[in-house]
Amino acid sequence: MRFLAVNGINKQLQDQPVLKDVSFNQLQFQKLAIAGATGSGKSTLLKIISGLVQTDEGTVDFLEKRVKGPLDVLIPGHPGIAYLSQHFELRNNFRVEEILERDNKLTEEDAMHVYEVCRITHLFKRKNDQISGGERQRVALARLLTTAPQLLVLDEPFSNLDMIHKQQLKDVIADISSELSITCLLTSHDPLDVLSWADRIMIMRHGEVVQEGTPQEVYLHPQDEYCAALFGKFNHLEAAQAAVLGIKTAEKSIYIRPEKIVLAESDGIDAKALSVKFFGSYEEVQLQAGDIPLLMSAHPGAVKKGETVKIRVEL
Numbered sequence: 001m002r003f004l005a006v007n008g009i010n011k012q013l014q015d016q017p018v019l020k021d022v023s024f025n026q027l028q029f030q031k032l033a034i035a036g037a038t039g040s041g042k043s044t045l046l047k048i049i050s051g052l053v054q055t056d057e058g059t060v061d062f063l064e065k066r067v068k069g070p071l072d073v074l075i076p077g078h079p080g081i082a083y084l085s086q087h088f089e090l091r092n093n094f095r096v097e098e099i100l101e102r103d104n105k106l107t108e109e110d111a112m113h114v115y116e117v118c119r120i121t122h123l124f125k126r127k128n129d130q131i132s133g134g135e136r137q138r139v140a141l142a143r144l145l146t147t148a149p150q151l152l153v154l155d156e157p158f159s160n161l162d163m164i165h166k167q168q169l170k171d172v173i174a175d176i177s178s179e180l181s182i183t184c185l186l187t188s189h190d191p192l193d194v195l196s197w198a199d200r201i202m203i204m205r206h207g208e209v210v211q212e213g214t215p216q217e218v219y220l221h222p223q224d225e226y227c228a229a230l231f232g233k234f235n236h237l238e239a240a241q242a243a244v245l246g247i248k249t250a251e252k253s254i255y256i257r258p259e260k261i262v263l264a265e266s267d268g269i270d271a272k273a274l275s276v277k278f279f280g281s282y283e284e285v286q287l288q289a290g291d292i293p294l295l296m297s298a299h300p301g302a303v304k305k306g307e308t309v310k311i312r313v314e315l
């Protein structure tokens with residue numbers, strides 16, 4: 001049985017195309033992330049998938065059944081799909097345990113498992129104005145999970161969280177997939193958040209899917225400058241420059257991550273270190289190899305500013 005099939009979605013908002021012929025499938029238990037710059041259409045797509053926004057054209061089928069838009073049903077949404085918005089709200093003046101009880105469809109034991117996975121058992125007695133933003137996010141997530149969804153759709157779950165809460169939420173989301181066997185689909189405009197989590201990443205630009213692949217594929221072989229830039233720094237080499245560095249390519253240009261430039265023992269290419277910047281676990285070295293500027297990621301202390309080193313490109 002097909003889990004989620006999205007076909008030919010087109011959507012305009014205020015006469016502007018926001019989604020253009022978006023099609024993809026998601027398998028059950030596949031962790032799918034949608035990445036893209038702000039305004040690329042990710043939220044609108046998630047809302048259409050969740051039955052909360054009407055599509056102009058195209059279809060969404062969940063477990064072989066059509067997901068209807070809000071104009072076609074009395075209560076918008078799909079019972080098997082739980083959508084957590086970037087702008088979720090928790091009911092005011094209620095204790096966490098009251099918020100959680102409201103839509104709970106699980107047994108006490110299963111619900112407690114959800115609360116443990118979401119790391120919120122210590123918050124039950126507090127009111128929702130007595131918990132932090134990160135805790136609120138996890139309570140909102142737990143509340144959705146107790147509605148027993150099969151697909152959890154998370155719109156920018158990591159935005160506005162500090163490093164500690166972000167890491168906690170990442171652990172929670174990883175456990176939702178593995179311990180609760182719920183399939184997750186999420187978006188992030190910071191794709192570094194999703195590289196370690198996703199099985200597949202879909203990149204959107206101006207309402208279109210421009211690349212889809214494993215995290216390794218999209219990170220190491222970006223299709224163009226936009227896809228390359230989404231995942232961090234890169235070297236953009238024309239084919240002739242690539243040839244000088246010993247890379248054969250049929251492409252007009254290629255994108256090489258800084259950590260793929262490595263120090264060579266002997267038969268490398270000479271490159272002068274113009275600057276070295278410290279980033280904690282690594283240093284970013286701006287090199288000049290002949291007339292080719294190269295950005296390299298090196299172990300701290302491995303390269304000193306001003307020295308000439310031998311390098312090679314590891315593909």
Ligand SMILES: Nc1ncnc2c1ncn2[C@@H]1O[C@H](COP(=O)(O)OP(=O)(O)OP(=O)(O)O)[C@@H](O)[C@H]1O
Pocket residue numbers: 013014018036037038039040041042043044045156189
């Ligand atoms: N209700 C609306 N009316 C008109 N235009 C809208 C509306 N909602 C979104 N848009 C526009 O549609 C485009 C896509 O927005 P969307 O929120 O789907 O993008 P996004 O990729 O999720 O962005 P972000 O990462 O900032 O949330 C944007 O250009 C946005 O300005």
